[in-house]
Amino acid sequence: MKRFAGWTLASPATLLVVVFLVLPVLATIVTTFTTPGGPFATYAAFFGSGFRRAVLFRTIQVSLAVTVIALVIGFLTAYVVSRAPGWLKSILIIAAVFPLLTGVVVRSFAWLIILGKNGILNSTLINLGLIAEPFQMLYTQGAVIVAMVYLFVPLMILTLVGVLESIPDDLIQASSSLGAKPSATFMQVTLPLAVPGLIVGAVLVFTGSFTSYATPQLLGGEQVMMMGTLMYQQAMVTFDWVAASTIAAVMVVITIAIVAAMNAMARRLNPMTA
Amino acid sequence: MMTRNIHPLLIAGTALVFMFLVGPLIIVLGAALSDTTYLTFPPQGLSLRWFENIFAIDAFRRTILTSLQIALLSTTIALIIGIPAAYALNRHRIQLPGWLSTLFILPVLVPELVLGFSLLKNVAVQLNSPIYLSLLFGHALIVLPYVVRVISASLASFDFSIEEAAISLGSPPLKTFFTVLLPNVRSGVIAAFILAFITSINDVSISIFLTGPGLSTLPIQLLAHMEQFFDPTVASVSVLLMILTVAVMAVVERTLGLTFLAK
Numbered sequence: 001m002k003r004f005a006g007w008t009l010a011s012p013a014t015l016l017v018v019v020f021l022v023l024p025v026l027a028t029i030v031t032t033f034t035t036p037g038g039p040f041a042t043y044a045a046f047f048g049s050g051f052r053r054a055v056l057f058r059t060i061q062v063s064l065a066v067t068v069i070a071l072v073i074g075f076l077t078a079y080v081v082s083r084a085p086g087w088l089k090s091i092l093i094i095a096a097v098f099p100l101l102t103g104v105v106v107r108s109f110a111w112l113i114i115l116g117k118n119g120i121l122n123s124t125l126i127n128l129g130l131i132a133e134p135f136q137m138l139y140t141q142g143a144v145i146v147a148m149v150y151l152f153v154p155l156m157i158l159t160l161v162g163v164l165e166s167i168p169d170d171l172i173q174a175s176s177s178l179g180a181k182p183s184a185t186f187m188q189v190t191l192p193l194a195v196p197g198l199i200v201g202a203v204l205v206f207t208g209s210f211t212s213y214a215t216p217q218l219l220g221g222e223q224v225m226m227m228g229t230l231m232y233q234q235a236m237v238t239f240d241w242v243a244a245s246t247i248a249a250v251m252v253v254i255t256i257a258i259v260a261a262m263n264a265m266a267r268r269l270n271p272m273t274a
Numbered sequence: 275m276m277t278r279n280i281h282p283l284l285i286a287g288t289a290l291v292f293m294f295l296v297g298p299l300i301i302v303l304g305a306a307l308s309d310t311t312y313l314t315f316p317p318q319g320l321s322l323r324w325f326e327n328i329f330a331i332d333a334f335r336r337t338i339l340t341s342l343q344i345a346l347l348s349t350t351i352a353l354i355i356g357i358p359a360a361y362a363l364n365r366h367r368i369q370l371p372g373w374l375s376t377l378f379i380l381p382v383l384v385p386e387l388v389l390g391f392s393l394l395k396n397v398a399v400q401l402n403s404p405i406y407l408s409l410l411f412g413h414a415l416i417v418l419p420y421v422v423r424v425i426s427a428s429l430a431s432f433d434f435s436i437e438e439a440a441i442s443l444g445s446p447p448l449k450t451f452f453t454v455l456l457p458n459v460r461s462g463v464i465a466a467f468i469l470a471f472i473t474s475i476n477d478v479s480i481s482i483f484l485t486g487p488g489l490s491t492l493p494i495q496l497l498a499h500m501e502q503f504f505d506p507t508v509a510s511v512s513v514l515l516m517i518l519t520v521a522v523m524a525v526v527e528r529t530l531g532l533t534f535l536a537k
Contacts, residue, residue, distance in 0.1 A: 006366025
């Protein structure tokens with residue numbers, strides 16, 4: 001009877017996810033193996049193309065750069081925020097939540113105004129007499145990385161503030177009362193305990209960057225093609241749905257592999273479970 | 275008092291990070307208020323004419339309405355099916371398989387672009403169903419994890435013996451749900467509604483595949499507008515979205531406190 005009640009309540013949500021997510025996504029992946037050329041023909045085509053390999057490589061490179069920068073900035077900021085007095089902490093968290101709740105398009109657009117040829121950065125540099133001609137900053141890998149770091153730093157800060165606050169104060173105090181310098185406490189107590197949180201943050205940022213669309217589209221354009229923009233172009237511009245499905249399958253496999261690998265690593269490195 | 279132990283350089287760095295976070299949004303606000311026909315900052319001559327322009331452009335008026343409609347409907351769907359699911363996961367956990375809670379966070383794990391494309395290819399085109407339906411259910415899917423997670427968090431602190439007391443005193447299940455359970459998780463429901471609504475309003479990755487001539491959402495229309503014109507209209511629409519965000523944050527702050535979001 002109870003089993004029945006549980007399933008009855010959970011079934012509408014289960015049905016929605018199965019019918020509108022699991023089945024359509026599986027169907028997309030299955031079609032990549034049923035092409036006339038044989039089960040792996042589309043993958044051979046994907047990895048055989050120098051251009052598509054370059055897009056995959058660039059996407060990994062950009063996502064890694066964004067993840068590392070966001071980790072460093074986010075961790076140091078979260079450390080200060082988690083130690084700030086109550087009122088200041090609330091203000092800082094509001095300042096981090098606000099950009100997070102502001103959509104991707106608005107936040108990418110902001111960087112379009114800043115980095116554009118007649119943008120704020122160029123005109124400021126010219127007015128200061130530092131450069132004579134405007135720099136080409138848009139449609140470069142750097143522009144995409146900066147805008148994505150901007151996108152993901154708030155997420156990293158919020159994730160890590162939660163993690164750092166859950167570290168018991170007693171441990172920090174024990175460490176310092178036993179004579180450890182603040183830097184030693186940080187390196188030997190705080191940092192190791194934050195590792196699982198750092199891994200969660202890294203996964204969120206890497207997979208978010210790896211599968212992003214709006215930011216590389218607006219700030220990178222054709223010049224900085226990434227997996228998401230390539231997939232959209234194949235699906236909606238050249239209407240090559242087999243190629244788009246292949247890119248989709250590659251994105252799913254890499255995303256899930258990274259989540260699984262990081263989960264395993266988090267379990268291993270977690271000092272609480274070791 | 276803890277702040278004393280932090281190196282001044284670290285504090286300065288944090289200040290810079292927050293300038294980096296807020297600065298670009300202030301620039302958008304300034305650009306929206308400019309009187310010029312091109313994007314500029316600081317604004318030259320203050321004017322609200324770009325805000326009027328939003329409503330003068332037919333496509334913006336239409337897509338604002340579509341976005342509000344999709345966000346409202348998809349959030350409602352997610353709440354109606356997500357609240358019972360979260361309840362089942364908490365109350366009937368032993369009777370349900372472990373993979374069920376993973377299934378409900380699947381929409382976060384699967385790349386949104388892949389989901390959007392798959393809905394277009396395998397539901398809208400293959401089954402020849404209206405694209406609006408795929409757009410709506412796509413949005414309901416991506417907001418479902420927020421609903422399930424937030425409601426589960428509220429239920430974790432709910433004392434189920436209250437509910438049992440009501441039932442043993444003869445209250446029918448549905449009445450118990452509406453008069454005992456729901457009032458106790460009210461703030462969770464409000465937070466879930468708001469997070470889901472704002473996620474839907476801002477979505478690009480699903481919608482980019484499920485919109486086209488005749489059906490578009492605001493962020494997609496913004497992207498399209500930006501590719502053709504580079505005027506302050508986009509900035510003023512962005513400011514409207516920021517005002518919406520501020521309103522949402524005010525409600526969350528009132529119901530749960532914003533620090534809730536850092537947990």
